[in-house]
Amino acid sequence: xxxxxxxxxxxxxxxxxxxxxxxxxxxxxxxxxxxxxxxxxxxxxxxxxxxxxxxxxxxxxxxxxxxxxxxxxxxxxxxxxxxxxxxxxxxxxxxxxxxxxxxxxxxxxxxxxxxxxxxxxxxxxxxxxxxxxxxxxxxxxxxxxxxxxxxxxxxxxxxxxxxxxxxxxxxxxxxxxxxxxxxxxxxxxxxxxxxxxxxxxxxxxxxxxxxxxxxxxxxxxxxxxxxxxxxxxxxxxxxxxxxxxxxxxxxxxxxxxxxxxxxx
Numbered sequence: 237x238x239x240x241x242x243x244x245x246x247x248x249x250x251x252x253x254x255x256x257x258x259x260x261x262x263x264x265x266x267x268x269x270x271x272x273x274x275x276x277x278x279x280x281x282x283x284x285x286x287x288x289x290x291x292x293x294x295x296x297x298x299x300x301x302x303x304x305x306x307x308x309x310x311x312x313x314x315x316x317x318x319x320x321x322x323x324x325x326x327x328x329x330x331x332x333x334x335x336x337x338x339x340x341x342x343x344x345x346x347x348x349x350x351x352x353x354x355x356x357x358x359x360x361x362x363x364x365x366x367x368x369x370x371x372x373x374x375x376x377x378x379x380x381x382x383x384x385x386x387x388x389x390x391x392x393x394x395x396x397x398x399x400x401x402x403x404x405x406x407x408x409x410x411x412x413x414x415x416x417x418x419x420x421x422x423x424x425x426x427x428x429x430x431x432x433x434x435x436x437x438x439x440x441x442x443x444x445x446x447x448x449x450x451x452x453x454x455x456x457x458x459x460x461x462x463x464x465x466x467x468x469x470x471x472x473x474x475x476x477x478x479x480x481x482x483x484x485x486x487x488x489x490x491x492x493x494x495x496x497x498x499x500x
Contacts, residue, residue, distance in 0.1 A: 253291065277316065278315060280295065347386050358391060360399070373415070390411060
């Protein structure tokens with residue numbers, strides 16, 4: 237049974253569908269390019285709902301794959317040949333399943349769009365250099381006079397720390413360092429996984445028999461790797477709190493115990 241896909245009045249995305257504008261924005265492309273990719277057969281046509289074309293997460297996964305390959309220097313012709321050759325040797329459902337796992341965002345965060353005034357309400361007072369750094373780190377993306385908050389969680393932490401006097405610039409420096417460390421860990425995870433699956437060198441594309449296995453592994457890693465990293469960060473925060481605040485808290489408790497009690 238096909239679920240009815242609802243669209244908001246602004247033509248954006250709800251839980252079940254994407255307009256062409258929302259698809260292009262989420263995929264890092266443009267409406268014009270999306271239509272061009274459809275004309276070349278790189279993107280399947282949308283589901284028609286009246287006069288509207290409704291795109292799924294599968295369209296978004298394919299669009300992100302195309303954009304990523306273009307950024308790596310592939311031409312549209314190269315991509316068309318690659319997709320055609322891959323699909324000829326594999327079941328379409330297997331190919332799309334692996335493609336979805338490879339290109340689906342690992343983060344569950346939903347970007348938000350705010351005005352300049354809305355950004356000020358979130359962050360309070362900030363310097364132009366703070367905004368420029370956030371854009372450089374990909375936490376915030378400019379969209380005309382508005383801003384896409386790509387990582388609302390990071391912005392929320394920055395806002396909370398800013399309320400107690402921590403400069404936003406310091407928070408962004410911490411995030412830059414964290415990103416470098418996390419990217420190094422991610423590279424190591426992928427390196428050992430690729431080696432274990434024997435996908436190095438000429439075997440970068442798995443055989444038809446291995447496609448489902450690789451897709452399943454990636455799906456499991458999404459949850460497991462995230463949980464592992466979260467657990468390590470939690471342990472590190474606990475150690476840091478104990479190191480910096482534990483001794484001071486002990487001193488405060490000792491002082492309270494030694495303080496003379498008021499006469500009753």
